[in-house]
Amino acid sequence: MKYLLSGLLLSMLLPASPAAAETGYSAWLRYVPIENQITRRSYDGMPASISALGNSAVIQAAQRELVLGVRGMLGKTLRTEGRPSNESTIILGTLDSVNQLDPTLFFSGNLGDDGYLIERVTLNGHPSILVAAASDRGVLYGVFALLRKIGLGKPISEIDERQIPFAPIRMLNHWDNLDGTIERGYAGASIFFEKNNVVTDLSRVRDYARLMASVGINACSINNVNANTRVITTEFLTQLVRVAEVFRDWGVRLFVSIDFSSPQKIGGLGTFDPLDQGVAKWWKTKADEIYRLIPDFGGFVLKADSEGRLGPSAYGRTHADAANVIARALKPHSGLIFYRGFVYDHHMDWRNLKNDRARAAYDNLQSLDGRFDDNVVLQIKHGPIDFQVREPASPLFGALERTNQAIELQITQEYTGQQRHLCFLVPMWKEVLDFDMQAKGSGTPVKDLVSGRTFNHSGGGFVAVSNVGRDQSWLGLLAIANLYGFGRLAWNPNLTSWQIAEEWTRMSFNGDPRVVKTIVQMQLRSWPAYEKYTGPLGAGTLTDIINIHYGPAVESSERNGWGQWHRADERGIGMDRTMATGTGFTGQYRGPVARMYESAETCPDELLLFMHHLPYTHVLRSGKTIIQHIYDTHYEGAEEANQLVRQWESIKGLVDAQRYEEVLNRLEYQAGHAQVWRDAVCNWFLRMSGIPDLKKRAGTFPGRVEAESMKLEGYQIEEVQPWEAASGSKAIKCIGPGGRCSASFPHTVKPGRYDVDIQYFDQNNGASRFKVFVSGRLVAEWVADNVLPTNKMDAHSSTRRRIRGLTLRPRDEIRIEGVPNGGEGAPIDYIEIHSSRRR
Numbered sequence: 035m036k037y038l039l040s041g042l043l044l045s046m047l048l049p050a051s052p053a054a055a056e057t058g059y060s061a062w063l064r065y066v067p068i069e070n071q072i073t074r075r076s077y078d079g080m081p082a083s084i085s086a087l088g089n090s091a092v093i094q095a096a097q098r099e100l101v102l103g104v105r106g107m108l109g110k111t112l113r114t115e116g117r118p119s120n121e122s123t124i125i126l127g128t129l130d131s132v133n134q135l136d137p138t139l140f141f142s143g144n145l146g147d148d149g150y151l152i153e154r155v156t157l158n159g160h161p162s163i164l165v166a167a168a169s170d171r172g173v174l175y176g177v178f179a180l181l182r183k184i185g186l187g188k189p190i191s192e193i194d195e196r197q198i199p200f201a202p203i204r205m206l207n208h209w210d211n212l213d214g215t216i217e218r219g220y221a222g223a224s225i226f227f228e229k230n231n232v233v234t235d236l237s238r239v240r241d242y243a244r245l246m247a248s249v250g251i252n253a254c255s256i257n258n259v260n261a262n263t264r265v266i267t268t269e270f271l272t273q274l275v276r277v278a279e280v281f282r283d284w285g286v287r288l289f290v291s292i293d294f295s296s297p298q299k300i301g302g303l304g305t306f307d308p309l310d311q312g313v314a315k316w317w318k319t320k321a322d323e324i325y326r327l328i329p330d331f332g333g334f335v336l337k338a339d340s341e342g343r344l345g346p347s348a349y350g351r352t353h354a355d356a357a358n359v360i361a362r363a364l365k366p367h368s369g370l371i372f373y374r375g376f377v378y379d380h381h382m383d384w385r386n387l388k389n390d391r392a393r394a395a396y397d398n399l400q401s402l403d404g405r406f407d408d409n410v411v412l413q414i415k416h417g418p419i420d421f422q423v424r425e426p427a428s429p430l431f432g433a434l435e436r437t438n439q440a441i442e443l444q445i446t447q448e449y450t451g452q453q454r455h456l457c458f459l460v461p462m463w464k465e466v467l468d469f470d471m472q473a474k475g476s477g478t479p480v481k482d483l484v485s486g487r488t489f490n491h492s493g494g495g496f497v498a499v500s501n502v503g504r505d506q507s508w509l510g511l512l513a514i515a516n517l518y519g520f521g522r523l524a525w526n527p528n529l530t531s532w533q534i535a536e537e538w539t540r541m542s543f544n545g546d547p548r549v550v551k552t553i554v555q556m557q558l559r560s561w562p563a564y565e566k567y568t569g570p571l572g573a574g575t576l577t578d579i580i581n582i583h584y585g586p587a588v589e590s591s592e593r594n595g596w597g598q599w600h601r602a603d604e605r606g607i608g609m610d611r612t613m614a615t616g617t618g619f620t621g622q623y624r625g626p627v628a629r630m631y632e633s634a635e636t637c638p639d640e641l642l643l644f645m646h647h648l649p650y651t652h653v654l655r656s657g658k659t660i661i662q663h664i665y666d667t668h669y670e671g672a673e674e675a676n677q678l679v680r681q682w683e684s685i686k687g688l689v690d691a692q693r694y695e696e697v698l699n700r701l702e703y704q705a706g707h708a709q710v711w712r713d714a715v716c717n718w719f720l721r722m723s724g725i726p727d728l729k730k731r732a733g734t735f736p737g738r739v740e741a742e743s744m745k746l747e748g749y750q751i752e753e754v755q756p757w758e759a760a761s762g763s764k765a766i767k768c769i770g771p772g773g774r775c776s777a778s779f780p781h782t783v784k785p786g787r788y789d790v791d792i793q794y795f796d797q798n799n800g801a802s803r804f805k806v807f808v809s810g811r812l813v814a815e816w817v818a819d820n821v822l823p824t825n826k827m828d829a830h831s832s833t834r835r836r837i838r839g840l841t842l843r844p845r846d847e848i849r850i851e852g853v854p855n856g857g858e859g860a861p862i863d864y865i866e867i868h869s870s871r872r873r
């Protein structure tokens with residue numbers, strides 16, 4: 035007891051070191067001691083003080099950050115001085131203030147608004163370090179860059195650099211609702227709102243703003259684009275002021291999403307027609323009011339005429355009319371409006387083969403090029419559909435010459451595994467950003483178009499939907515690499531995926547070469563693996579499209595108005611988007627790109643089914659038929675998900691235990707769910723096409739015992755919907771008296787060590803308990819309490835529990851006992867037994 039108490043007291047008195055609390059909260063800003071002694075010693079002569087020229091909140095934040103980072107990584111506590119005294123120092127200041135301090139340090143080059151320089155200089159005869167920029171925010175970015183260099187183990191001789199961000203807009207969007215929920219958020223409740231108000235304690239928002247600043251993000255919209263009108267009411271604006279204050283310290287401008295009908299709904303006008311004088315006046319008065327309260331307010335994000343949101347079509351007006359009426363209200367205050375290009379009709383007639391949602395952004399907006407005011411930014415999703423695992427770059431990027439544009443990416447993994455699956459998206463984003471749209475001859479990649487380089491605009495850039503939540507790790511321990519990656523790419527899209535993953539790994543875990551190599555490889559393999567076991571050849575999503583967007587539900591995208599059709603039937607699959615026979619979508623690209631996509635001969639395989647409807651027997655460049663490709667990739671992808679587990683296990687002991695276990699659990703879950711995907715998709719296509727798998731895997735499951743074939747006590751057999759979500763399309767559910775059921779069968783194969791997989795359904799409306807017995811001996815028990823997005827037995831809830839290395843003898847009875855809870859009937863799909871040696 036005595037020891038316990040003293041240990042407790044000690045832990046209360048000692049400041050928590052970042053290494054102690056490895057929950058992921060510090061993300062890449064852990065500032066743990068640099069272990070490489072050579073790097074460390076190179077900083078022995080580092081100045082002992084900081085001289086900050088200026089005392090704005092941003093400069094103060096920069097100074098505090100430098101003290102914190104250097105103390106953590108190098109064990110030195112820097113003194114903070116107002117002006118340099120007669121010693122070596124680290125000077126933080128704008129170019130103007132540096133020039134005033136010592137004209138010999140004058141830098142005549144251009145750093146843009148947010149660029150910075152880090153230089154070792156001599157000041158009053160003392161070796162010093164200069165971190166300078168055109169603006170205070172640039173100085174802050176310079177400090178973070180310096181700390182990143184130290185964190186990455188660069189010696190002091192390699193710290194000098196000058197950097198200018200690729201584009202002025204580097205922004206995050208959030209789809210947070212005022213009640214604290216987040217649309218498509220997978221990491222807990224909103225950090226901004228609760229119970230229809232801004233949160234009282236903004237410390238988490240402050241920490242988030244710091245994370246944003248550390249990767250150069252300078253703008254953030256905090257509420258759902260499916261906007262609540264209340265967000266710009268006078269009463270709510272006073273709450274937003276508090277968020278803006280917190281953001282301001284870190285150089286982040288606050289934006290909010292608005293509802294286009296606001297003049298009518300909250301303004302009391304009879305109309306929201308953008309050409310109505312009263313409406314224009316209302317927006318102007320509203321903007322003036324906002325800027326009186328928040329002078330550095332960024333502006334608005336607007337989703338109009340999309341998915342039921344009201345827009346200018348209500349009055350027969352154009353999107354330019356809608357954007358401009360608001361832009362003109364913001365203009366005197368230097369505000370921007372991000373007008374979303376995600377405009378489409380979700381009630382399209384699926385029977386009409388000429389209908390095509392992919393056409394919508396271009397069809398709605400291209401003809402308006404040149405008619406948007408210069409403080410309008412058209413925010414265009416990276417692909418023409420909606421953040422699918424594989425899409426071509428939106429043709430709209432190449433079709434706007436006189437309009438500011440920004441690319442919209444998605445960090446929150448709506449269609450890419452919802453953070454339960456590892457899916458590092460930087461390689462996917464880079465494919466889009468590097469894609470040459472041939473908008474002015476060749477050499478016009480998307481990154482140049484959106485940054486304004488190609489057609490000489492000044493106001494474009496990068497936006498991503500972040501949706502961090504209150505989970506300790508913000509997005510997930512490995513998933514947060516996507517946030518880091520977005521920030522780094524928005525700053526410099528020419529960084530490689532490997533560079534970004536390596537930086538993130540070193541700072542988020544450590545620099546042990548085995549750790550770096552393993553985690554970087556895992557990250558880089560994760561998107562290709564996810565694509566393999568989910569969506570083939572650009573066909574579009576095979577998930578449940580109506581609602582959850584997570585597990586497989588192959589037919590859900592068909593026969594409805596949402597337009598995410600893959601048109602798979604008995605004979606073939608894919609959307610015919612050609613000009614010759616299809617929807618004409620390929621014609622939205624400029625000549626050479628259009629020609630490449632138009633022909634199945636030249637269309638890249640990975641987008642073949644996005645552009646063409648083809649028979650399952652069509653032979654790909656690989657020499658395989660489409661159907662065999664579907665089988666093969668699904669088996670390969672699921673196996674790659676298994677390998678992720680093994681890769682992670684190879685660094686046990688080299689990363690902290692807390693994060694190791696949490697990541698391991700997630701990867702094991704993912705491997706099980708990848709198999710759900712594999713089986714559902716392969717079974718569906720096997721049944722639909724009638725073409726067998728040449729490798730005889732699809733439809734045959736060695737070692738599998740269906741739950742419905744076991745001896746059941748209290749369990750009842752039920753059909754599962756959709757049929758491919760369960761093996762044999764059936765499962766068992768406990769309805770037995772006393773709330774306890776069992777399913778058993780004899781083990782019939784030879785004695786040995788086996789891995790036993792129990793496939794069950796972990797619904798979100800209960801926490802059933804399971805026990806597994808081998809000839810009466812308890813070998814495993816668990817509670818099905820994962821939070822998965824469904825209250826049904828389906829492919830979202832289907833989950834694998836693996837019991838490894840179980841010794842089994844012939845005639846051993848394997849029995850599972852299930853105890854239901856809430857609405858969840860301890861449901862089981864099957865058990866699969868494999869020799870442990872096989873794995």
Ligand code: GCV
Pocket residue numbers: 209217218258259260337341376420
């Ligand atoms: C916020 C998709 C998502 C919606 C999202 C919409 C959008 O349809 O499923 O949740 O709405 O995109 O980007 O506006």
